[in-house]
Amino acid sequence: VTSGRADADLPRHAAYVAIVGPAVAREPALSQAREVGELFARAGALVLCGGLGGVMEAACRGARAAGGITVGLLPGADRAAGNPHLTVALATGLGELRNGLLVRCADVVVGVGGGWGTLSELALARRVGVPVVLLGSWRVRAPAGAGDEGELGAPARSPRRAVELALAAAAGR
Amino acid sequence: VTSGRADADLPRHAAYVAIVGPAVAREPALSQAREVGELFARAGALVLCGGLGGVMEAACRGARAAGGITVGLLPGADRAAGNPHLTVALATGLGELRNGLLVRCADVVVGVGGGWGTLSELALARRVGVPVVLLGSWRVRAPAGAGDEGELGAPARSPRRAVELALAAAAGR
Amino acid sequence: VTSGRADADLPRHAAYVAIVGPAVAREPALSQAREVGELFARAGALVLCGGLGGVMEAACRGARAAGGITVGLLPGADRAAGNPHLTVALATGLGELRNGLLVRCADVVVGVGGGWGTLSELALARRVGVPVVLLGSWRVRAPAGAGDEGELGAPARSPRRAVELALAAAAGR
Amino acid sequence: VTSGRADADLPRHAAYVAIVGPAVAREPALSQAREVGELFARAGALVLCGGLGGVMEAACRGARAAGGITVGLLPGADRAAGNPHLTVALATGLGELRNGLLVRCADVVVGVGGGWGTLSELALARRVGVPVVLLGSWRVRAPAGAGDEGELGAPARSPRRAVELALAAAAGR
Numbered sequence: 001v002t003s004g005r006a007d008a009d010l011p012r013h014a015a016y017v018a019i020v021g022p023a024v025a026r027e028p029a030l031s032q033a034r035e036v037g038e039l040f041a042r043a044g045a046l047v048l049c050g051g052l053g054g055v056m057e058a059a060c061r062g063a064r065a066a067g068g069i070t071v072g073l074l075p076g077a078d079r080a081a082g083n084p085h086l087t088v089a090l091a092t093g094l095g096e097l098r099n100g101l102l103v104r105c106a107d108v109v110v111g112v113g114g115g116w117g118t119l120s121e122l123a124l125a126r127r128v129g130v131p132v133v134l135l136g137s138w139r140v141r142a143p144a145g146a147g148d149e150g151e152l153g154a155p156a157r158s159p160r161r162a163v164e165l166a167l168a169a170a171a172g173r
Numbered sequence: 174v175t176s177g178r179a180d181a182d183l184p185r186h187a188a189y190v191a192i193v194g195p196a197v198a199r200e201p202a203l204s205q206a207r208e209v210g211e212l213f214a215r216a217g218a219l220v221l222c223g224g225l226g227g228v229m230e231a232a233c234r235g236a237r238a239a240g241g242i243t244v245g246l247l248p249g250a251d252r253a254a255g256n257p258h259l260t261v262a263l264a265t266g267l268g269e270l271r272n273g274l275l276v277r278c279a280d281v282v283v284g285v286g287g288g289w290g291t292l293s294e295l296a297l298a299r300r301v302g303v304p305v306v307l308l309g310s311w312r313v314r315a316p317a318g319a320g321d322e323g324e325l326g327a328p329a330r331s332p333r334r335a336v337e338l339a340l341a342a343a344a345g346r
Numbered sequence: 347v348t349s350g351r352a353d354a355d356l357p358r359h360a361a362y363v364a365i366v367g368p369a370v371a372r373e374p375a376l377s378q379a380r381e382v383g384e385l386f387a388r389a390g391a392l393v394l395c396g397g398l399g400g401v402m403e404a405a406c407r408g409a410r411a412a413g414g415i416t417v418g419l420l421p422g423a424d425r426a427a428g429n430p431h432l433t434v435a436l437a438t439g440l441g442e443l444r445n446g447l448l449v450r451c452a453d454v455v456v457g458v459g460g461g462w463g464t465l466s467e468l469a470l471a472r473r474v475g476v477p478v479v480l481l482g483s484w485r486v487r488a489p490a491g492a493g494d495e496g497e498l499g500a501p502a503r504s505p506r507r508a509v510e511l512a513l514a515a516a517a518g519r
Numbered sequence: 520v521t522s523g524r525a526d527a528d529l530p531r532h533a534a535y536v537a538i539v540g541p542a543v544a545r546e547p548a549l550s551q552a553r554e555v556g557e558l559f560a561r562a563g564a565l566v567l568c569g570g571l572g573g574v575m576e577a578a579c580r581g582a583r584a585a586g587g588i589t590v591g592l593l594p595g596a597d598r599a600a601g602n603p604h605l606t607v608a609l610a611t612g613l614g615e616l617r618n619g620l621l622v623r624c625a626d627v628v629v630g631v632g633g634g635w636g637t638l639s640e641l642a643l644a645r646r647v648g649v650p651v652v653l654l655g656s657w658r659v660r661a662p663a664g665a666g667d668e669g670e671l672g673a674p675a676r677s678p679r680r681a682v683e684l685a686l687a688a689a690a691g692r
Binding site: 016046069071077079087088090091092093094101104105 | 607
Binding site for chain 4: 250266267268270
């Protein structure tokens with residue numbers, strides 16, 4: 001077990017992907033999040049999320065089902081609040097500031113479904129240059145003269161397409 | 174100077190108000206931000222901002238002109254990057270995570286002008302229940318079924334109205 | 347008040363000084379903290395602290411008595427927890443992580459009295475190269491071979507000497 | 520792969536253990552850190568660290584050799600700065616504030632070797648009530664009257680003993 005080749009099997013994740021969406025969600029967001037998580041795991045990506053329920057839990061469930069690694073950055077200080085499909089649950093105690101940490105640690109952010117917290121994360125990613133992919137999520141365009149023209153992110157019509165767009169964007173960074 | 178009454182003149186700020194907007198801005202946003210800052214200072218409010226130029230600097234200029242106190246939470250680690258109208262410049266080194274800190278320290282957030290960073294701050298405030306007032310800023314409405322229906326914030330047509338709305342909202346918390 | 351020269355009186359603080367020490371403290375730490383705060387304010391320095399009682403409150407009381415500006419970075423999310431001698435109270439909600447923020451925003455750190463939180467702040471300052479002055483506080487020396495030899499900070503025998511050492515160190519950065 | 524039993528193999532980590540120590544270290548700290556990491560992994564604990572070299576890398580190497588999961592909270596914004604034995608590398612961009620995050624996410628902290636950053640983390644853990652175990656690390660005692668009497672942590676004479684003490688402390692929380 002302690003041979004020199006110990007890390008021969010170390011996963012080299014293709015990308016760190018943040019999947020963001022509300023903790024209370026409905027169909028089709030939940031099924032979409034699960035499929036997105038599964039496809040990312042199959043592609044060798046690591047799934048980051050806010051660690052709670054709803055879209056976050058569905059994404060982790062999908063990723064774990066495909067053998068992937070999932071990391072939750074929880075807002076509170078209690079690890080037990082994490083959903084049951086997290087490989088790693090970090091109880092940051094940062095409250096909503098953990099959203100910024102999540103964006104910072106990711107190569108690409110995929111929004112599934114709505115909610116104001118989700119919009120905050122997506123807009124922050126857009127601001128700092130982390131690519132954004134949208135699946136049934138916010139569609140917002142900067143007002144003319146904002147100095148930051150354009151769309152919030154690239155819309156996708158299916159989980160498969162969202163994953164393709166996200167992995168291409170992550171590879172291009 | 175060291176009498177027991179030393180704090181008799183301690184300012185008891187009516188409210189802590191965050192003014193958010195882009196570092197590169199045009200008219201009318203700059204004039205509006207300056208007027209908003211001045212009106213808040215006259216009302217005894219403390220002005221918080223991200224500490225940089227554009228809307229942030231204009232708001233601080235107005236507040237200082239009226240004798241107010243201004244606090245900048247800078248993203249970088251260099252205090253010298255703060256605009257010249259800050260009473261207190263805190264070089265947080267937190268990058269864009271300082272946006273979340275700004276929202277957290279405020280009783281109300283006023284958005285002046287656009288930009289993705291501004292949207293991120295406003296959406297975060299909306300998410301955590303800090304009242305949002307909008308002056309020539311983002312107009313966004315949650316999609317049906319997002320679980321978080323409604324508008325991003327209360328629109329105002331003038332600096333005077335924005336300040337009235339903000340102080341009323343801060344007092345009501 | 348709103349003339350173009352509005353900022354002619356803008357304070358250009360000589361230094362940003364963090365005074366750290368326990369929230370529950372005894373004499374002589376309290377008197378020393380008060381005197382240190384007062385001397386810093388007279389020298390035109392801005393006083394930063396953790397915003398709570400004990401050494402933090404005493405330092406703010408002294409600084410305010412001399413007309414200085416005091417800023418408290420509170421661990422919790424409730425501004426009302428701040429001591430009554432704060433010009434600015436920022437309820438960071440960061441818990442003990444606000445200690446790192448305090449060190450980062452300061453040009454020099456003065457430790458008054460003991461406690462583990464205080465040691466944590468002083469060691470962090472030492473680590474990141476912010477000068478440390480000690481007044482009745484921890485005396486710790488790195489073990490040989492730690493790669494980081496030396497003392498935790500410069501010991502001072504009186505508040506006056508602590509302030510002299512701190513302002514000299516801040517000016518030399 | 521997507522069966523209902525997908526999480527049957529989900530690791531339920533016995534404990535989240537932070538191993539802290541300097542990025543530039545010598546023997547015996549490096550061998551000790553490696554052995555500590557390996558023993559923790561065998562016991563089913565997840566290893567957290569600051570993600571860089573020296574003691575951090577040695578601990579991860581040991582843990583990975585025993586099939587464990589390692590998580591690095593890097594100070595910078597570049598994931599590539601992480602050591603090669605990390606299962607998950609989070610580029611927090613928080614600088615030294617990531618030390619506080621590390622302590623917060625852990626059930627117990629083990630210090631191996633010296634350095635001021637290490638002392639800062641250990642004192643912070645002591646402050647917030649996370650148990651501390653020391654292996655060839657700082658030996659510090661609170662001064663009388665500090666209100667926080669006692670030792671920094673429990674000293675261990677061997678990696679095996681450090682792991683025993685740490686797992687017992689984590690289980691007792």
